[in-house]
Amino acid sequence: MPSTLPGRALVVIPAWNEEEALPGVLKELSAIPADLDVVVVNDGSLDRTSEVARTHGARVLDLSVNLGVGGAMRAGFRYAMRSGYDVVVQLDADGQHDPSAIPQLLKALDDEHLDIVIGARFAGSGAYEASGPRRAAMRLFAVVLSRITHARLTDTTSGFKAMGPRAVALFSRDYPAEYLGDTVEALVIAARAGLRIGQVGVVMRPRQAGSPSHSPFKAALFLGRASFALLMALLRPRAQRVSALA
Amino acid sequence: MTLTSPVPIAITSAALIILLQLLRTRRMREKYASAWAILGVFIIVLAFFPSVLATLAHALGIAVPVNLLFFASLVVLYVVCIQASVELSSLGEDRRTLVEEVAMLHLEVEQHAGLLEDLAAKLEGRANDVRSTGSDELA
Numbered sequence: 001m002p003s004t005l006p007g008r009a010l011v012v013i014p015a016w017n018e019e020e021a022l023p024g025v026l027k028e029l030s031a032i033p034a035d036l037d038v039v040v041v042n043d044g045s046l047d048r049t050s051e052v053a054r055t056h057g058a059r060v061l062d063l064s065v066n067l068g069v070g071g072a073m074r075a076g077f078r079y080a081m082r083s084g085y086d087v088v089v090q091l092d093a094d095g096q097h098d099p100s101a102i103p104q105l106l107k108a109l110d111d112e113h114l115d116i117v118i119g120a121r122f123a124g125s126g127a128y129e130a131s132g133p134r135r136a137a138m139r140l141f142a143v144v145l146s147r148i149t150h151a152r153l154t155d156t157t158s159g160f161k162a163m164g165p166r167a168v169a170l171f172s173r174d175y176p177a178e179y180l181g182d183t184v185e186a187l188v189i190a191a192r193a194g195l196r197i198g199q200v201g202v203v204m205r206p207r208q209a210g211s212p213s214h215s216p217f218k219a220a221l222f223l224g225r226a227s228f229a230l231l232m233a234l235l236r237p238r239a240q241r242v243s244a245l246a
Numbered sequence: 247m248t249l250t251s252p253v254p255i256a257i258t259s260a261a262l263i264i265l266l267q268l269l270r271t272r273r274m275r276e277k278y279a280s281a282w283a284i285l286g287v288f289i290i291v292l293a294f295f296p297s298v299l300a301t302l303a304h305a306l307g308i309a310v311p312v313n314l315l316f317f318a319s320l321v322v323l324y325v326v327c328i329q330a331s332v333e334l335s336s337l338g339e340d341r342r343t344l345v346e347e348v349a350m351l352h353l354e355v356e357q358h359a360g361l362l363e364d365l366a367a368k369l370e371g372r373a374n375d376v377r378s379t380g381s382d383e384l385a
Contacts, residue, residue, distance in 0.1 A: 041349075059357075061349040067342055075346040082350065177342060 008035045009106060009162075010085040012076030014069050015093035016043040019052045025091070026056040028099045034106065039079060040093070041072040049093075069159065070182040074175035077163075081172040088163045088171075097160040101202040105162035108200045115167045115195035116187070118153065119160030119202035132216060133223040141184055144230060149191040151198050157183045157226075160202060167195055178232075179225050185233035254293040262286040278329065285322045 011029060015022055022040070029038055040053035044066035053060045061075055073090060080088045089105065091097050101119055108117045141156040159182070163171065170193050176185045190197060265282055268274040292299050292315070303311035 039353075059353060061346075061353055063345050063349050065341070065345055067345060071342055071345070074342075075349055078346055079350055079353075 009087035010080045011038045011089045013040045014072035017045045018093035019047045021095040043072040070177040077172040090161045114198045115164045116197045117162045118199040120155035120199040121204045134219040137223040137226045149197045180229040188233040258289045281326045
């Protein structure tokens with residue numbers, strides 16, 4: 001049994017068919033010198049993701065149908081709210097995100113009085129490269145979202161993020177399940193609710209299992225869908241401002 | 247267009263009766279039926295009084311009356327489809343909330359079961375202690 005007292009931060013790992021990569025990620029997490037609890041949100045996996053997570057000591061939220069990353073994350077945010085966690089860290093299950101960067105994210109959350117800290121791939125460290133339409137889309141998001149959030153953001157589609165109390169409260173109510181809703185649209189929602197957003201450079205690793213999709217057709221499709229998602233996010237009616245808690 | 251044709255009247259009446267039956271047995275909710283009902287009544291009126299269509303078309307500046315019929319039908323179909331999509335999205339959102347809720351309850355039950363097991367083990371241990379001390383005293 002995990003301690004009944006909640007740790008300072010809850011690491012939420014949305015996982016869909018990640019039985020191969022997940023054990024490595026969980027092992028790395030347990031080695032981190034920070035007060036972290038871990039919950040794996042099993043997003044309707046068809047493999048043994050849930051069992052694997054349990055045997056490695058993680059708590060598991062089993063979604064009975066696949067809801068997508070946004071759906072899995074909102075479940076995580078709501079669980080965090082209900083269990084009394086102040087801070088949520090979103091971490092991918094495929095091993096791309098290095099858990100040892102979590103203390104850095106948490107530190108930035110505190111030191112810079114931010115509500116959301118993004119672990120950004122293009123911010124100096126690491127050798128992440130995107131090309132073609134995908135790169136163009138990422139640039140576009142970086143420019144548009146930097147303006148909206150009044151911060152210099154270089155990697156808005158990163159799924160490696162730390163969220164403070166105000167962001168957790170907001171996202172447990174409103175976290176889109178649409179395509180790219182969990183990254184681009186979520187940032188728009190947060191910025192409009194008056195949350196402060198920043199970033200920290202992190203090293204991204206190649207996925208530990210499974211293969212990434214990098215065909216030019218898929219990249220072009222990404223650009224189209226992503227632009228549409230951004231446009232819709234900007235056109236949505238504004239959410240209520242989160243009252244200043246901190 | 248003076249003779250009233252029985253075929254459209256029969257078909258539309260059958261459609262309306264089916265609609266009514268679906269409503270009566272609560273297999274369809276009233277809010278989805280209104281568009282279909284309006285279309286059905288409209289067609290029956292036209293079947294009895296075909297001249298209405300010509301008059302309406304003329305008033306709207308449509309040269310071929312039947313085009314008005316096609317246009318009106320398309321509008322109704324469009325409204326019904328949009329309504330269905332909106333309902334589908336809202337159902338998806340409901341489902342999402344329920345799935346989250348079930349997952350959280352599942353985890354909670356699991357944790358409570360674990361706590362109960364620990365408690366049972368502890369109680370059993372204590373019972374054993376009491377038994378052994380009791381036998382010590384007897385010895």
